Amino acid sequence: MMADTRGPRDAQPTLRDVAERAEVSAMTVSRVLRDDPKVAPATAARVRTVIAELGYRRNEMARSLRLGSGTGLVGLVVTNLANPFYSRLALGVDSVLAQHGLKSVIGNTGQDLDSERSLVQDLVARRVDGIIAVPADADQRHLAAAAAEGVPVVLASRPPSDFAADCVLVDDYGGARSATERLLAAGHRRIGFLGSPPTVYTSIERLRGYADALADAGIGAEPAYIRQGQQQTGEAARAASELLDLPEPPTALFCSNNRNTIGAFRAIRRAGTTTALAGFDDFELADALGLPLTIVAYDSDELGREAGRLLATRIRDGSVRSATRRTVVPTTLVHYGTSGSTAH
């Protein structure tokens, strides 16, 4: 017999509260909210007055439950929102989803597979209308399960493994390859590689692009020049320093993401060498480092927008099982010099 602890004005009013006060049935209020023309103007006006007086707001959750329609919520699972790349992606996703009346529930996994798993399960339990994810790992069984239960899944930046889903990728291979080719064209023969853990798809592809470019130039990839696993700029700087300290150090470095590029930049500046630098992912102030820098750039907003579009289409069409689509966002090679920049 616990008394209701909420004060009378604490609880948000329900449709019934409005109905009683307006002296009509709940149905009539419901119709007014739906702008159903079959309500007498006078009645509708009275109901609207009461709605305003009470500050009534329809409970969208209850509504979606009744309608069997979706919740209007989309899960967005990223590895690290603090990375500008992912925040831009999130922004792109959000901008497109907003146009479709969808809101994004964001979740940060910190590259941790367990977090990702429980996050996805929670999103499914909350009955999101779809999920956009940047999977942390090749183990994507939780995402596959969600997809199997009829929740549309779109992957960003990394492809699905062992299940079918739409995805938006970056031209990892091509971008890495052309950046490396540029270094080769500049006469470099000893080119180092710095990248994130080799379990990540993007890292694998970018390494492949790098290695193929070298191979085409008749240069075998030198394992001693390849350092993988650095996630933060600090680790990256250390790895770069190790390469620069080699008896026969590389004369150029290619970095598979902006964490590594920034780390490498710091190492080069400290070492005082003239090592050439190229990297994947653009970043702010890349033009202001006072070092020539070749960057593989791409539009991460667009990556998000495209993911949003793919998902919105799935949701609208309810086409859970139609053919899977894959989009690849192109890359551009940008050269930042010691003064200004030139797109290429």
Next chain:
Amino acid sequence: MMADTRGPRDAQPTLRDVAERAEVSAMTVSRVLRDDPKVAPATAARVRTVIAELGYRRNEMARSLRLGSGTGLVGLVVTNLANPFYSRLALGVDSVLAQHGLKSVIGNTGQDLDSERSLVQDLVARRVDGIIAVPADADQRHLAAAAAEGVPVVLASRPPSDFAADCVLVDDYGGARSATERLLAAGHRRIGFLGSPPTVYTSIERLRGYADALADAGIGAEPAYIRQGQQQTGEAARAASELLDLPEPPTALFCSNNRNTIGAFRAIRRAGTTTALAGFDDFELADALGLPLTIVAYDSDELGREAGRLLATRIRDGSVRSATRRTVVPTTLVHYGTSGSTAH
């Protein structure tokens, strides 16, 4: 007589589906889910098997509707997620909320009051358990309305106007003041100010700190040295250039946020002057610009975490009407030189 368009395996199974297949009542399944000990072990085992077979997941939305408990969702309203400041804030919020079993629904307003308004209304309609917002404007009636309806509101970075709410602020005044004092101590007498629009609280406070520091040094604030309204680095650079082109240009610039600091940096480098630079908000690579730089730094993650804590407390205690709390996050003055950095 429209047939159900969903295939049999499309829909997520309900508690009843589990009950039928396990040949028990819905109630028993419900009990198993709640780990109610009053279920025969054998029955429980059978139910659990079916749950696994069907991949059943409880509908959290329906559950929260029935329980009258919250939705477990929190609205997070920011002005620009692409700004690292806000993405870190979001991350901080999310990390704390996650510990309380809450998820954040994110919304980006792009500093647009109308978007903010509709966003907040939508969040309330979705029955979020609370809202954390970085309000775009002094007009916060929509937030006040939400609070009045019993939805806990916490403001970050800017204080509530015309209503009561918890908030987490940065020491805008003190930070700006000490940075300006530092420039004064270095001998500067003509110090320019670059800031965002004067409608924003943080901008007002930071200007005040700047002006008071000057006043204490017996220097009147010179209107010609004050440029407000720049939101992006491009505009900021132009404004800075205008100051540098003055017949008697300032010998130092203080910038009220990192957009303006970066813009000013570019202008100074282009002009080739030795203008001293100080700014609010730390940013990556601030140490690598090859220019002495004084930065008012603070922990934006912590700002988010504190906001999350305040909100979580409100939600847990249901203390919608207890006294309002205000936290101020301290700032630190950091000096980046042409080689390395020193905290101060």
Next chain:
DNA sequence: CTGTTAGCGCGTTCAC
């Protein structure tokens, strides 16, 4: 034009 009945998926109360 308006109200009544029924039920979305779930959980509480109270019987058996």
Next chain:
DNA sequence: GTGAACGCGCTAACAG
């Protein structure tokens, strides 16, 4: 131990 009834807030279908 288990189940039937009832209701959370809302709305489609069917009366009147």
